[in-house]
Amino acid sequence: MLSYTLRDLLRNPRRTLASVVGVALAVGLFSGIAFFVDSSAATMTAHAIAPVAIDMQADVTDPLGTQAAGAAATAAPTPPVNLAALQSQVAALPGVSSVDRLGILDLPAGAATAGTSTLDAPLRIFAFDPTFLAHYPIVQVQSGSLDAASAMLSPDAARALGVAIGGSVSVAIPGRPALLPLPVSAIADFSHADPLFASRSADTQGEFVGIPNVLVVSTALWDHTILPSLRADAAAAAPSLKTAPVQELDVQLDRRRLAVDPTTAVIRTQGIRRSIERLVPGQLTVIDNLTDALNGAKGDAILAKVLFIFLGLPGVLLAAYLSRYAGSLLAQGQRRERAALRARGAGPAQLLQVLTYNTVAVGIIGSILGLALGFGTLLMLFGRTALTTAAPETFLLSIGLSLAAGLLTTALALYLPGRRALTREVAQESREMDAQPAVPAWLRLRLDLAFLLAAAIVGSITYLAGGYRPTSSEGQSLSLSFYVLLAPLLGWVGATLLGVRLFLALVNRLPDRRRDRFGGLTRGTLMRSLRRRSQALASGMIAISLAVAFGVSLSLFVTTYQTEKLADARFTIGSDLRVTPSVLAAQPPGFGSTLQVAGVSAVSPVSGATALVGTDKRAMAIVDPVTFTRVASLPDSFFIGISASAALNGLVADPSGILVSDELARTFNVQVGDPVNIQLRTAAGKPVPVAFRAVGRFKNFPGYPQGIDLVATRSAFQAATHRTTAEFFLLRAAQADDASLARIAAALQSGPGRTVPLRVETTTTAVNRDQSTLASLNLRGLGNLESVFTVLMSAAGMAIFIFGLLLQRRKEYVTMRALGMPMSSVRALLLGEAGTVTVVSLVLGALVGAGMALLFVQILTPLFTIPPSSISVPAGELALLAGAVVGATAAAVLAAGTTIRRLSLVELLREE
Numbered sequence: 001m002l003s004y005t006l007r008d009l010l011r012n013p014r015r016t017l018a019s020v021v022g023v024a025l026a027v028g029l030f031s032g033i034a035f036f037v038d039s040s041a042a043t044m045t046a047h048a049i050a051p052v053a054i055d056m057q058a059d060v061t062d063p064l065g066t067q068a069a070g071a072a073a074t075a076a077p078t079p080p081v082n083l084a085a086l087q088s089q090v091a092a093l094p095g096v097s098s099v100d101r102l103g104i105l106d107l108p109a110g111a112a113t114a115g116t117s118t119l120d121a122p123l124r125i126f127a128f129d130p131t132f133l134a135h136y137p138i139v140q141v142q143s144g145s146l147d148a149a150s151a152m153l154s155p156d157a158a159r160a161l162g163v164a165i166g167g168s169v170s171v172a173i174p175g176r177p178a179l180l181p182l183p184v185s186a187i188a189d190f191s192h193a194d195p196l197f198a199s200r201s202a203d204t205q206g207e208f209v210g211i212p213n214v215l216v217v218s219t220a221l222w223d224h225t226i227l228p229s230l231r232a233d234a235a236a237a238a239p240s241l242k243t244a245p246v247q248e249l250d251v252q253l254d255r256r257r258l259a260v261d262p263t264t265a266v267i268r269t270q271g272i273r274r275s276i277e278r279l280v281p282g283q284l285t286v287i288d289n290l291t292d293a294l295n296g297a298k299g300d301a302i303l304a305k306v307l308f309i310f311l312g313l314p315g316v317l318l319a320a321y322l323s324r325y326a327g328s329l330l331a332q333g334q335r336r337e338r339a340a341l342r343a344r345g346a347g348p349a350q351l352l353q354v355l356t357y358n359t360v361a362v363g364i365i366g367s368i369l370g371l372a373l374g375f376g377t378l379l380m381l382f383g384r385t386a387l388t389t390a391a392p393e394t395f396l397l398s399i400g401l402s403l404a405a406g407l408l409t410t411a412l413a414l415y416l417p418g419r420r421a422l423t424r425e426v427a428q429e430s431r432e433m434d435a436q437p438a439v440p441a442w443l444r445l446r447l448d449l450a451f452l453l454a455a456a457i458v459g460s461i462t463y464l465a466g467g468y469r470p471t472s473s474e475g476q477s478l479s480l481s482f483y484v485l486l487a488p489l490l491g492w493v494g495a496t497l498l499g500v501r502l503f504l505a506l507v508n509r510l511p512d513r514r515r516d517r518f519g520g521l522t523r524g525t526l527m528r529s530l531r532r533r534s535q536a537l538a539s540g541m542i543a544i545s546l547a548v549a550f551g552v553s554l555s556l557f558v559t560t561y562q563t564e565k566l567a568d569a570r571f572t573i574g575s576d577l578r579v580t581p582s583v584l585a586a587q588p589p590g591f592g593s594t595l596q597v598a599g600v601s602a603v604s605p606v607s608g609a610t611a612l613v614g615t616d617k618r619a620m621a622i623v624d625p626v627t628f629t630r631v632a633s634l635p636d637s638f639f640i641g642i643s644a645s646a647a648l649n650g651l652v653a654d655p656s657g658i659l660v661s662d663e664l665a666r667t668f669n670v671q672v673g674d675p676v677n678i679q680l681r682t683a684a685g686k687p688v689p690v691a692f693r694a695v696g697r698f699k700n701f702p703g704y705p706q707g708i709d710l711v712a713t714r715s716a717f718q719a720a721t722h723r724t725t726a727e728f729f730l731l732r733a734a735q736a737d738d739a740s741l742a743r744i745a746a747a748l749q750s751g752p753g754r755t756v757p758l759r760v761e762t763t764t765t766a767v768n769r770d771q772s773t774l775a776s777l778n779l780r781g782l783g784n785l786e787s788v789f790t791v792l793m794s795a796a797g798m799a800i801f802i803f804g805l806l807l808q809r810r811k812e813y814v815t816m817r818a819l820g821m822p823m824s825s826v827r828a829l830l831l832g833e834a835g836t837v838t839v840v841s842l843v844l845g846a847l848v849g850a851g852m853a854l855l856f857v858q859i860l861t862p863l864f865t866i867p868p869s870s871i872s873v874p875a876g877e878l879a880l881l882a883g884a885v886v887g888a889t890a891a892a893v894l895a896a897g898t899t900i901r902r903l904s905l906v907e908l909l910r911e912e
Contacts, residue, residue, distance in 0.1 A: 006361075018803055019410075020366045021796050022323025027370025027406040028377070029319050029789040034398035035378050036785055041261040041301045048262065048297035049255065049290055053138050053195045055269075056251040057102075057287040058090065058276055063247040064227070064234050081283050087249055089279050095272050097254045098135050103127030103222045104196075104246035105230070107171070112215065113179070114161035114169045121160065124211040125171070126196065127222035135252055138193040142582065142757065144186030148218040151182035154190050156212035171215065173226055174241040175233030180225065182217065189582065190214050200246055200287065251276065253290065262297040269294065314492055314550045315786050315793075318543075320409050322793055323366075325543045326800045352419065359415040367406030371399060381784050440535065442497055443504075451494025458487040459855065488553070488855040495851060496545045499844040500538050507534045529833060540801030541837050541844075544885065547797050548845025551790035551881045553852035558783030559872040560857050566736075567633065567866045569763035574606065574703025575631040575730035577744060582757035587725050591756065597747040601734045602630035605726035606703060609717065611710055612679035612687075618664060618709035620678075621701060622717045625651040631732040632702040635866055640697040641672070650695035651713050657695035659711035665697050672696060678710070682721045690720045700866075703730060738764045791881060795888035802834050802892040806899060813900045827897040838889045842882055 010016075049055075065080035083101055091099045105125040112119040130146050133139055144165045146152045151169060153161075163169055163184055170179040190196070190212075197209055217226070233239050253272060258265045269290045276286055442448065507530050530537065570576065579595055581587055592603050604627035611620040625648045634644035640662055642650075651657045660670050670676060676692040692712060701708050718724055733740055741762040748760050806813075813826055850871070857868050 018326040018800050019362045020369065022326040023362060023366025023406055023410050024369040024373060025789060025793055025796060026316065026319035026323050026409040027367050027402050028373030029315050030405045031371050031374030031398060031402035032377050032785050034402060035374055035395065036782060038395060038398055042259055044297050044301050045258060045260060045262045045265045045294065048293045049258065052289045052293050053136060054250050055253045055290045056273060058249040058251060059200050059285045059287065060247045061283055061285055063245050064231050066234050081280055083247060086279060090249055090251060090276055093272060093275050095254055095257050095268065096251060098252040100128060100132045100135055100250045101219050102248050102250050106243055111172045112161060112169055114163040114167060117162045119157065119160050119213060121213050122211055123213050123215060126214060126216045127219050129219050138195065140189045142187050142189055146186050146216060148220045150185035152186035152188050152216035153184055154212060154214035155187060157214060158187055160213060173229045175229035262294045262301045266291055266294045266298060314489055315789055318546050318550055318793055321546065322543055322797055323409050325539060355415060355419060359410055363407050363410035366410065367403050370406055371402055377785060377788050382781065443501065448494050448497030448501055451490045452498065455487045455490035455494060488852040491855060492549055492848060492852050495848040496542060496549060496844065499545065500541050503541065503840055504534050504538055507531055530836060537833065537837055541841050543797040544794060544837065544841035545844045547790060547794040548841055548881065548885065549848035549852060551787060551794065552846050552849025552878060553856065554783050554786055554790065555874050555877040556850065556853035556871050557856040558779050559874040560868055561779050563872040564866065564868050566763060570633050571702050571866060572705045573761055573763055576733040576736045576741060576763055577731040578728055578761040579731060579748060580728040580759040587756065592729055594752040595729055595731060595748060597744060597751055599734055599740055599744045600731050602627060602732040604628045604631045604730045606730055607727040609680060613668065620710040620712060621704060621708045622712055622714050624714045631730040634702065637867060638698055638700045640699060642696045647696035654693065654695060655713045655715045656692055658692035659696045659698050660694050661709045662697050662699050664709045670694050680721050683723045688720055787877060791884040794881065794885045798838065798885055798888040799892045801837060802896050805833065806896045823901060826900060830896055831893045834889050834893050838885055842885060
């Protein structure tokens with residue numbers, strides 16, 4: 001039986017190929033999605049840890065060694081931690097890239113002086129070496145350099161003390177009888193060094209405490225001068241220092257070893273943390289910033305996998321249905337052969353054995369080809385990095401699941417229909433060959449209406465429960481949406497089946513008269529064929545319509561999703577680019593015009609200020625309304641009771657006008673037209689009252705994703721405060737693609753950035769910075785992956801349909817040729833049937849796909865700051881999908897015509 005099975009597979013290559021293609025596509029899509037999910041999980045790890053500035057902070061629990069001194073009288077005193085030796089031990093641990101020392105000391109107001117100037121504010125002293133600056137660029141040296149015997153100041157401390165590079169500052173260190181003189185050798189910007197100002201206390205760990213006045217010394221000066229003084233102060237009867245200093249090792253890991261899925265990465269980071277703690281048990285507290293970031297990514301990765309699977313599930317079901325469709329065609333074609341074998345003495349057990357061998361062979365071949373197709377597609381779309389960013393064991397699990405899916409698909413497609421056929425008697429099989437085909441179960445049971453009703457129920461419940469509206473928690477809104485994804489899935493199947501039902505109803509109304517009423521032999525035969533074999537056409541139409549609908553919905557949804565994410569990025573940035581000049585450099589007059597480099601079409605200055613409304617401090621944005629409208633996207637949905645253009649025109653017409661946030665308007669009962677009295681501060685820091693008039697209310701404002709309370713004009717603000725310097729500039733690009741934005745950013749740094757240091761942000765960097773959240777999943781990658789398989793499934797579906805026609809009706813075609821019908825008419829008849837299925841499938845699939853895309857976009861609306869107002873249509877992708885279906889139809893008809901020409905009626909009758 002095994003040899004017969006092999007001969008049967010080789011004797012009927014078209015049948016074998018049809019079965020293998022269905023299984024291969026199902027396994028290929030499933031494995032491709034599984035591999036893509038594995039790769040995406042590893043990518044999420046990289047994005048999750050990218051914002052972490054300091055990987056781990058190992059803080060000494062007894063920085064001054066007072067506990068060790070107090071325990072000196074005991075039998076086994078604990079020696080104080082030798083940070084220099086511990087630094088070398090930590091650096092030798094596997095997975096550690098670098099280790100730097102950091103000391104922190106907070107001093108009260110008045111601790112620093114320079115000449116006759118005294119710092120009337122708290123001072124924070126940092127101790128680190130120049131290598132720290134190389135490993136952690138969060139501190140940006142603006143001028144000068146740090147050396148072992150000098151100090152580095154922040155701009156605020158330098159201004160307050162009136163000292164520059166080359167000057168000197170004196171610091172009162174607790175426990176030191178005289179002031180510590182320090183020459184100033186550098187000025188550095190600490191505005192982005194938030195991790196250095198985060199609390200190390202267990203009770204308030206991670207809380208940010210901004211201290212603008214900073215002084216930096218070397219670790220050598222810290223060890224030899226500052227620490228001995230602090231220890232002397234701690235040993236005094238009445239210590240003057242109330243807060244102990246911080247001594248820590250800042251550990252940087254080799255992040256290349258963390259290029260795995262977040263769960264595996266967490267295990268590795270936790271292992272390194274425990275290894276550090278074991279070096280000096282009980283004397284270190286390790287703040288594991290990487291693990292904290294990865295713990296959030298673990299949950300995101302799980303939700304992302306579920307979301308990817310739900311979005312890819314229609315494609316997997318479609319591939320399985322395609323395999324089942326091909327299997328049903330083969331089952332019908334093999335009934336006569338099996339009946340003949342039974343008539344010649346083959347028993348049910350032998351036939352069942354042949355069927356099992358056949359199923360296993362097709363399953364193995366199809367699964368292997370599917371895995372190769374999944375890997376190949378992943379490599380073609382994403383390159384080798386797609387296979388190196390996930391752990392090998394993760395891919396092994398995906399391979400195992402894919403093979404299981406292949407076996408399940410093969411069993412459903414070939415084994416079950418074949419086994420059911422074997423349970424019937426030879427006589428019953430013979431009668432069925434000539435009997436009218438039974439009405440399909442979905443048509444009898446009205447499954448199309450049942451699916452649509454279920455989709456409507458799920459959608460209605462979700463809408464009434466607020467599932468389509470944003471919530472305060474993005475992750476919560478997404479997790480609640482997973483079951484809602486059943487709505488488009490059910491609608492996809494139900495609407496397709498309903499469309500096919502309507503087609504059958506229309507075809508059954510076609511007249512069945514003589515050929516001259518149809519306008520010719522070919523046309524008349526085609527009309528009769530459509531009417532009498534409508535169910536066979538409907539089976540192919542279901543497969544192809546499902547494929548087209550899935551492809552259309554995926555293309556529309558992914559394109560709309562990417563468009564909205566770009567709009568969100570522009571909202572976050574404020575425009576295409578955001579340029580922030582250094583606070584240390586004075587902006588020359590007309591500085592904004594120097595930013596209009598090649599590729600920039602408009603520039604607008606923006607400032608921020610704190611306004612006192614009543615007794616509340618409120619955030620205010622200062623804009624030039626004329627140029628702001630040229631650079632920012634201002635949808636009407638941002639404003640309440642007024643259009644965006646009317647709101648900005650109100651500021652242009654009345655420079656004393658002001659836009660008020662909806663929250664502030666409700667808090668203070670401010671109506672449009674009401675006076676708004678606020679208090680600002682001048683350039684010298686003096687308070688000044690200013691009277692404005694409310695000209696509009698808003699909910700969101702570009703450039704301020706965290707929210708803003710007031711928006712005023714630059715002219716009114718400058719007249720009241722005499723502050724003319726812009727905080728940042730918004731730039732509109734003539735072309736907003738990634739390459740153009742990168743060129744503009746480079747031109748800004750090499751041009752005006754040479755005189756005034758600039759920080760340039762683009763919509764591209766905004767999207768990348770947000771990739772670690774569920775709001776920026778790589779749906780484009782998933783869309784590209786599934787689009788490839790959609791095109792393949794659409795083409796394969798049409799080829800299998802035409803092959804099925806040829807398999808079931810080859811005797812009929814040859815008989816028509818024998819009766820004198822020209823080959824051109826036979827080919828036209830075949831083309832007419834296939835063309836009817838193609839046209840109806842494309843139209844039905846496009847309509848159903850558009851409906852699915854609308855549901856998908858509505859479901860994921862909570863992810864968008866700017867709600868999508870329309871569906872973005874990727875004309876090129878849709879044309880490719882339609883072209884693949886039409887091309888497959890033409891190629892399959894041409895191949896079928898060639899096969900029919902070679903068929904012999906005598907040989908077909910002999911086979912009977």
